[in-house]
Amino acid sequence: MKIGVIGIGNIAQKAYLPTYLKKQDEATFYFATRNKKVREELQARFGFQHVYQSLEQLLAQNITACLIHSATKSHYDLVKTCLENGIHVFVDKPLTENYRQTEELYRLAAAKNLILMLGFNRRYAPLVNLLKDLPEKRQLHLQKNRLAGSGTPEFLVYDLFLHLVDTAVYLMPGTPRLVYGNLQVSQNNLEYATMLLASETTSATLTMDLKSGANYERYEVTSPSKTLILENLTNLTELKQQGTLQLSGDDWQTTLFKRGFEALVTQFLTAVKEKQPLSQEKILLSHQLCAELLATYGN
Numbered sequence: 001m002k003i004g005v006i007g008i009g010n011i012a013q014k015a016y017l018p019t020y021l022k023k024q025d026e027a028t029f030y031f032a033t034r035n036k037k038v039r040e041e042l043q044a045r046f047g048f049q050h051v052y053q054s055l056e057q058l059l060a061q062n063i064t065a066c067l068i069h070s071a072t073k074s075h076y077d078l079v080k081t082c083l084e085n086g087i088h089v090f091v092d093k094p095l096t097e098n099y100r101q102t103e104e105l106y107r108l109a110a111a112k113n114l115i116l117m118l119g120f121n122r123r124y125a126p127l128v129n130l131l132k133d134l135p136e137k138r139q140l141h142l143q144k145n146r147l148a149g150s151g152t153p154e155f156l157v158y159d160l161f162l163h164l165v166d167t168a169v170y171l172m173p174g175t176p177r178l179v180y181g182n183l184q185v186s187q188n189n190l191e192y193a194t195m196l197l198a199s200e201t202t203s204a205t206l207t208m209d210l211k212s213g214a215n216y217e218r219y220e221v222t223s224p225s226k227t228l229i230l231e232n233l234t235n236l237t238e239l240k241q242q243g244t245l246q247l248s249g250d251d252w253q254t255t256l257f258k259r260g261f262e263a264l265v266t267q268f269l270t271a272v273k274e275k276q277p278l279s280q281e282k283i284l285l286s287h288q289l290c291a292e293l294l295a296t297y298g299n
Contacts, residue, residue, distance in 0.1 A: 001027040001273060004063040004087070006055055006078060007070030008033050008042065012092075015121075016069065018256060019265045021046060026269055032058050059085055065115070065272045067265075068092065072158065076101050079116070083108045088115040090268045093166070094158040095283075099291040106284060115278045117268050122167045123280070124260030124267070127236045127247070131221045131228055132171055140204035141220040142168055145212035149190075153183050153297055156190045156210065157290050164206045165195065165293075166286035171221065174199030175285070181293040195293055234258050 008017065008031060020029050030050040031042055042048045052058055055078060058066065065088035068078050076096045082089045083105065095102045095118055109116035122128050142164045149156065169176055180196040195206040219230040226240040234255075238245040256262050271278040 001065070001269070002061060002063045003027040003029050003269070003272075004055075004058040004061075004066035005029055005031045006033070006058070006066060006068045007074075008035075008038055009069065012069035015256065015259075015261050016067070016265065017046070018254075019262050022262075023265065023269060026273070030058050030061050030063055055081060059087070063087060065089070065268070067268070072097060076105065079105050080108065083112055083114055083116070086112065086114065088268075088272050090115075090117045090119065090264075092119040094118075094162050094287060094290075096287075097154060097158045099287055102287045103284065115268070115271055117264075117271075117278055118280060118283050119264060120163070120166050120170075120280070120283070120286075121260035121264055122163060122233065123170050124263035125233050125258065126260075127230050127233060127258070128167065128171075128219070128260070130236065131219060131230060134221055134223050134226070134228060136223045136225070137171065137173065137202050137221055138224070139220075139222045140168055140171060140202065141218075142204060142206045143208070143216070143218045145209045145214065145216045147211075147213060147215050149210035151190060152188055153185055153190045153193075154294060157183070157193065157294055158287075161193050161195075161206070161208050161293075162286060162290050164208065165289050166283070167219065168197055168204040168206055169282045169286045169289070171219075172197065172199050172202045172204055174201060175282070176202075176204065176289070178289055178292045179203075181296045183293065183297040185297065193293070195289070197289070233260075 029048060032052045032054055033039055034053055039051045042051050066082050068091040075091055079089050079091055144164050176197040176199045179198050182194045184191040191210055193208045197204040217232050221228045226238055229237040236247040
């Protein structure tokens with residue numbers, strides 16, 4: 001398979017490039033970046049031979065699919081161009097920061113029978129899926145904090161808080177709805193965000209503090225049989241009447257495996273190779289809830 005990759009900045013180099021190196025027996029990767037230094041490093045340090053400057057150049061190579069890691073503001077145009085040219089797409093979240101554009105791109109992918117996959121790595125983290133499998137979930141408390149984050153509400157709700165929203169949507173049975181939302185903003189910088197969701201049987205409280213003194217992520221899920229607490233995607237505590245159990249996963253597993261990035265790429269490439277449909281449950285709902293949260297701030 002010929003697989004395009006657009007944008008290979010700092011995060012993409014850490015989160016995705018190691019997996020692309022492992023997958024070279026399954027696909028030939030064609031990179032496009034305007035950064036000359038990165039192009040040279042891809043060739044000299046990592047041995048990738050197909051390095052270009054633009055999406056147009058990638059399309060000329062007859063790629064089958066494209067992984068997009070560029071800035072969010074470029075997603076709409078890049079994804080639309082790929083889909084219109086019959087190219088399957090994987091793109092970092094969020095798809096866009098405009099719900100109507102997000103809906104449009106999903107409709108276009110469906111109309112052309114193409115895969116459009118979003119990079120929500122938490123859906124593929126092994127310990128998150130232990131929370132997913134917990135029966136009779138009652139309450140979720142999801143928290144994601146930053147040491148000293150700054151940015152507009154529109155940017156940070158989609159760039160950071162969307163992780164919590166999508167994780168809640170993924171974990172909750174039924175269809176969550178927004179019960180309450182609050183954004184605390186100072187001089188157009190988001191200070192913290194709060195959201196309360198409810199489905200038919202479960203509620204979820206989501207909080208994010210952008211000046212918390214530490215980078216920290218914590219998920220707590222209750223059920224009649226036990227309470228599970230997951231910290232930073234890698235350390236799981238099980239609380240039940242008989243006592244407490246600590247789980248941290250296999251020490252030999254890589255960080256990218258534990259955080260779900262390897263599984264993301266593997267599932268996308270497998271779906272492309274086998275020409276199988278790939279459906280991520282309630283992805284649009286995650287974007288919709290973020291739009292509703294921002295609307296409460298605007299009012």
